[in-house]
Amino acid sequence: MIxxxxxxxxxxxxxxxxxxxxxxxxxxxxxxxxxxxxxxxxTIFRCVLGLLPYEGTIQVAGLDATxxxxxxxxxxxxxxxxxxxxxxxxxxFVHFVAKLRGVDKRMGDEALEMxxxxxxxxxxxxxxxxxxxQRLSLAAALLDDPPLLLLDDPTANLDAEARARFLxxxxxxxxxxxxLLVSSHRAGEVRGLVDRVVMLREGRVEADGPTGDVxxxxxxxxxxxxxxxxxxxxxxxxxxxIEELSSTExxxxxxxxxxxxxxxxxxxxxxxxxxxxxxxxxxxxxxxx
Amino acid sequence: xxxxxLREMHEAMRGRWLVAGAAVFALLSLSVSHLGFPGVDxxxxxxSSRAVAGLLDLVLLxxxxxxxxxxxxxxxxxxxxxxxGLLLSQPVSRATVFFxxxxxxxxxxxxxxxxxxxxxxxxxxxxxxxxxxxxxGVLACDAILLGVASLGIGLLVGTLAAGRTRALTVxxxxxxxxxxxxxxxICAHVGPGARFWxxxxxxxxxARTLCLLALSATNEGLGTSGGHAVGTFHVGxxxxxxxxxxxxxxxxxxxxxxxxxxxxxxx
Numbered sequence: 001m002i003x004x005x006x007x008x009x010x011x012x013x014x015x016x017x018x019x020x021x022x023x024x025x026x027x028x029x030x031x032x033x034x035x036x037x038x039x040x041x042x043t044i045f046r047c048v049l050g051l052l053p054y055e056g057t058i059q060v061a062g063l064d065a066t067x068x069x070x071x072x073x074x075x076x077x078x079x080x081x082x083x084x085x086x087x088x089x090x091x092x093f094v095h096f097v098a099k100l101r102g103v104d105k106r107m108g109d110e111a112l113e114m115x116x117x118x119x120x121x122x123x124x125x126x127x128x129x130x131x132x133x134q135r136l137s138l139a140a141a142l143l144d145d146p147p148l149l150l151l152d153d154p155t156a157n158l159d160a161e162a163r164a165r166f167l168x169x170x171x172x173x174x175x176x177x178x179x180l181l182v183s184s185h186r187a188g189e190v191r192g193l194v195d196r197v198v199m200l201r202e203g204r205v206e207a208d209g210p211t212g213d214v215x216x217x218x219x220x221x222x223x224x225x226x227x228x229x230x231x232x233x234x235x236x237x238x239x240x241x242i243e244e245l246s247s248t249e250x251x252x253x254x255x256x257x258x259x260x261x262x263x264x265x266x267x268x269x270x271x272x273x274x275x276x277x278x279x280x281x282x283x284x285x286x287x288x289x
Numbered sequence: 290x291x292x293x294x295l296r297e298m299h300e301a302m303r304g305r306w307l308v309a310g311a312a313v314f315a316l317l318s319l320s321v322s323h324l325g326f327p328g329v330d331x332x333x334x335x336x337s338s339r340a341v342a343g344l345l346d347l348v349l350l351x352x353x354x355x356x357x358x359x360x361x362x363x364x365x366x367x368x369x370x371x372x373x374g375l376l377l378s379q380p381v382s383r384a385t386v387f388f389x390x391x392x393x394x395x396x397x398x399x400x401x402x403x404x405x406x407x408x409x410x411x412x413x414x415x416x417x418x419x420x421x422x423x424x425x426g427v428l429a430c431d432a433i434l435l436g437v438a439s440l441g442i443g444l445l446v447g448t449l450a451a452g453r454t455r456a457l458t459v460x461x462x463x464x465x466x467x468x469x470x471x472x473x474x475i476c477a478h479v480g481p482g483a484r485f486w487x488x489x490x491x492x493x494x495x496a497r498t499l500c501l502l503a504l505s506a507t508n509e510g511l512g513t514s515g516g517h518a519v520g521t522f523h524v525g526x527x528x529x530x531x532x533x534x535x536x537x538x539x540x541x542x543x544x545x546x547x548x549x550x551x552x553x554x555x556x
Contacts, residue, residue, distance in 0.1 A: 012556075046555065046556065049374075049378040050377065051374055051377055051378065051554065051555040051556075052554040052556070053552060053554055069382070070380045070382055073378060073379060073380040074380040076378070078375075078378040080371060080374065080375060080378075082371055083371070083375075084367075084371035084372040084374070084375045085375065086370075087300075096292070096296060097379065099292040100376075100381055101379065101380060
């Protein structure tokens with residue numbers, strides 16, 4: 001087991017921010033912490049990282065997160081919601097973290113390469129877009145090759161394109177067998193990424209189970225008809241597609257999660273497919289036509 | 290720890306506050322030392338002693354401000370922008386992070402003081418000889434101790450304050466108190482003996498009396514409380530008391546800051 005959280009509780013003043021939270025993560029597993037704002041997702045990360053005092057037990061790879069905090073954190077890579085160190089250049093930042101983690105700074109350069117920031121290594125972080133900053137945070141989190149990555153709502157401030165690119169990086173890491181604990185409040189984002197979902201509400205675990213059980217998909221159909229470029233439409237819709245129904249040369253019929261519909265339509269429009277004939281309909285209607 | 294100390298120094302150099310403070314301090318030190326030279330039309334006793342007295346006033350006014358603000362922003366500012374959280378999420382202990390700030394910022398502050406008073410010392414030495422320049426060396430040692438004590442208080446303020454603005458406000462209020470109001474408040478209410486003991490509760494007064502004690506051949510200029518201390522404990526005893534008090538002012542705030550910081554939640 002790479003992470004074990006038992007009866008975790010903490011308070012902010014009189015408010016109980018976490019109240020008896022328990023869950024675990026096996027090696028190679030990806031788990032999402034979900035829930036509305038204030039549910040306690042970020043607070044759990046801060047407890048695991050030793051930033052907040054807490055009651056209960058947290059173990060990282062068998063190490064107590066409080067008593068053996070330094071060794072426990074050596075096994076963690078952390079991607080915060082808003083990256084800091086904005087006055088440094090990308091290279092300075094990853095080299096600094098490499099030194100702190102006791103690894104060669106060449107690993108920092110390799111990490112920059114991996115997240116596609118090698119060409120921007122000498123630019124100050126403050127000049128980066130949000131998407132680039134998050135990729136930089138991911139590069140720093142991957143130094144020292146930690147077995148568990150903690151990602152605190154990493155796509156919260158990203159636009160659709162940057163979000164898709166970042167999620168692709170995470171899917172690659174997932175395919176390599178790395179353990180991920182990611183917080184999010186976007187069901188569509190975590191569906192293709194994690195094995196399990198821990199649903200939180202007001203500092204308590206409301207549900208903990210396989211992704212499909214905790215987040216049943218409400219589907220909706222999209223019909224693209226008489227388009228000259230159905231392949232482009234298919235490519236744009238692919239990350240969202242649950243199922244492609246019987247399509248013809250003139251018609252593309254897919255179902256997407258209802259909570260991703262607006263994003264999918266925005267991306268179609270951004271890809272220059274606004275001239276196509278789009279129609280949103282129920283699944284039944286998409287199947288019949 | 291070395292990596293973090295170097296980062297603190299790098300950040301302090303990159304930040305505008307300490308560099309601007311050091312430049313202004315150096316400029317004022319040079320001006321004040323120049324005003325003390327014979328031939329310059331200024332009131333008061335002429336010569337290097339006047340220059341050193343002027344520099345001491347400058348140190349007592351300026352150095353606590355630099356130390357307090359640097360320390361306060363060093364913790365509160367980095368907590369607010371997420372840098373502190375990111376540092377503490379790495380495999381380093383809280384003690385390493387906290388004391389690296391103290392050491393790194395302390396070294397930068399000391400460098401700024403040495404630079405400012407070094408230039409003034411060169412000017413005084415050029416005009417009045419090497420022996421007089423030595424007074425600037427004594428003053429620099431006193432200023433560094435005062436600066437480090439102020440930095441410790443600043444770090445304590447930054448640890449306890451909720452945000453950058455509040456930390457800066459409290460640091461400035463502390464500065465106004467130790468530099469201006471504390472002495473006035475004490476003078477108005479107590480006699481020379483009690484005033485000496487009360488002055489030990491103010492690092493600026495301790496640094497002032499200690500420096501005057503080290504530089505003066507006579508008890509003149511020590512003030513009533515300093516004169517009372519020399520009369521009661523002799524020069525050696527008074528100096529030991531003042532050195533002990535200044536050492537306590539260096540150690541106590543940073544120890545208190547650490548006690549709060551080690552248990553503090555970083556949200």
